[in-house]
Amino acid sequence: MISTTSYTSDYLVIEGGKPLKGKVNISGSKNASLPILIASILTKEPCQVENVPDLLDTRTTIELLRHLGAGVEFKEEKISIYPSSINLHTAPDEIVRRMRASVLVMGPLLARFGRAVVSMPGGCSIGVRSIDQHLKVFEKAGAHIRVRHGYIDMELKKVNPVEYTFEVITVTGTENALMLLSSCEKRSILRNIALEPEVMDLVEVLRKMGADICIEDRTAIIRGSKELRGFSHRVIPDRIEAGTFMVAGFLTGGDVLLEDVRVEHLGSVIEKLKEAGANIDILSLNSLRVRGGNGIKPLCISTAEYPGFPTDMQAQFMVLCCLADGVSEIRENIFENRFQHVAELQRMGADIHVRGRTAIIRGVKKLYGADVYSTDLRASASLVLAGLVAEGKTVVKDIYHLDRGYERLEEKFKGLGAVVERQPPREV
CATH class of the missing domain: 3.65.10.10 (Enolpyruvate transferase domain)
Structure with a gap:
């Protein structure tokens, strides 16, 4: 059970480099x-x-x-x-x-x-x-x-x-x-x-x-x-949580089975992951498997209202693009200020330049662990994903944003083999 007061300053400590493997059940939306x-x-x-x-x-x-x-x-x-x-x-x-x-x-x-x-x-x-x-x-x-x-x-x-x-x-x-x-x-x-x-x-x-x-x-x-x-x-399954775990499975070079999903709601996410090189097997209307491929190909993404590419997956895909072999472009058409995670990803070694509503991402060989701050719900998820593949230790702070929209996220990642721990606020 989540308290509405006790998580406001918790943080996550993540050791990167572990391919995610196993099964995850997606929560309700x-x-x-x-x-x-x-x-x-x-x-x-x-x-x-x-x-x-x-x-x-x-x-x-x-x-x-x-x-x-x-x-x-x-x-x-x-x-x-x-x-x-x-x-x-x-x-x-x-x-x-x-x-x-x-x-x-x-x-x-x-x-x-x-x-x-x-x-x-x-x-x-x-x-x-x-x-x-x-x-x-x-x-x-x-x-x-x-x-x-x-x-x-x-x-x-x-x-x-x-x-x-x-x-x-x-x-x-x-x-x-x-x-x-x-x-x-x-x-x-x-x-x-x-x-x-x-x-x-x-x-x-x-x-x-x-x-x-x-x-x-x-x-x-x-x-x-x-x-x-x-x-x-x-309630229907959460398509954004499902998309987040799909990106995580591919990003880490892992092998992740997602259950309790609605495949029909994930069309644009599946399409872009395949374009980036992910291996995706549709097992049923309610389950799919995501496996890492041979590297990450650059992407051109433009967010749009459903059934277009969801703005709530933009930050997670930006992490993919940070490690792609080439230059990617992401245009944010829904919200005017949804690139705040860029500065935090740059702290981890990402090469990103923002021009208005468009982000140009030049892929780098690796990201490096750092202390980073959550600015909103999906930005928080992107920093966790970056931490999963970064070299060394990543500390994601202000994770009350995560608790607003992801149920037991760190526990689910740990179940897939990630090294991630929630820590209470540090005393000053």
């Missing part, structure tokens, strides 16, 4: 779990969610639901929610500031109470993510919106049907809109929606609750219900 847990606000009936990873963000979501008045039990990757007792419509700054996904309560609270008061989300280290698209949908549905004392205060007498085209593709904007409109009986149409597997997992839950949602291309047609039901659901 963080980015699918959080909106599904929050969707329980839409009903008064009990809800059960299985395959939920034990992460800091999961614990923060539980804290938020309990703050609103829900009863929540979390045991062995299964969360039971009793939302009938929810009686508050305010998400406080102290929680929203810790986890930006907290803004997903806006749609469900508006649907249930006709009122939502939610702290303004701050920016994060990978870039400012605006919620203007969320608010435009809410206004179309009839909400009156004010910003007061750092909070977004919304009132809605009745959820009106909406026809709206998102100006940019937004995952949380799509999710917030779908949850609100699932409580409207008249037909709504959303265009240019996000199609990430995590969004589709939420759609499956909303259908179980009684909403009629049809999706074709990037258009969703929604006919909701005033009385949404409780649900029981098993």
Whole structure:
């Protein structure tokens, strides 16, 4: 069980040079779990969610639901929610500031109470993510919106049907809109929606609750219900964790079997790994094997919305490119400030030059262990991967970022033969 307070300054000590070998089971998806847990606000009936990873963000979501008045039990990757007792419509700054996904309560609270008061989300280290698209949908549905004392205060007498085209593709904007409109009986149409597997997992839950949602291309047609039901659901596997272990297996020249995955969600990652020279065997719909090849070939990567190459795998692939035989190029199209791991990789001997949203990586013969600092969730994972292949000892600090999105990461790597230890904060 993860504490929400004790891991803030833990660090990892990694001895590089060990090929990873063995089997790893992939946890449930963080980015699918959080909106599904929050969707329980839409009903008064009990809800059960299985395959939920034990992460800091999961614990923060539980804290938020309990703050609103829900009863929540979390045991062995299964969360039971009793939302009938929810009686508050305010998400406080102290929680929203810790986890930006907290803004997903806006749609469900508006649907249930006709009122939502939610702290303004701050920016994060990978870039400012605006919620203007969320608010435009809410206004179309009839909400009156004010910003007061750092909070977004919304009132809605009745959820009106909406026809709206998102100006940019937004995952949380799509999710917030779908949850609100699932409580409207008249037909709504959303265009240019996000199609990430995590969004589709939420759609499956909303259908179980009684909403009629049809999706074709990037258009969703929604006919909701005033009385949404409780649900029981098993969360999809985490495709980003799976991708991280796939990179690790290839990067270290290892032989790793991944189980509890959804191969269909990993298309762009599999394609780029094969292009880099990895040997990948698809064993079933839910398992695959990754083996190191003869060196690493340079890559040209451009991040994009699903089904394109995921921004959440950009940092991990940059580590691959650091050791490739040639020059690679990575263009980041989703977030404007997602190259903060570059400076830390340079401390380990990487040859990387950033020009705007593009990173040019010239492969080097080896990386060297160093003390490095995590700046965000996926950057943390990239530093761990670099440590696994670096010569000597790597110390990865501020790993609370890892605990937000990876369940027992160091334990899973140790199970594959890595030499990695979690250490408590050093006393000053």
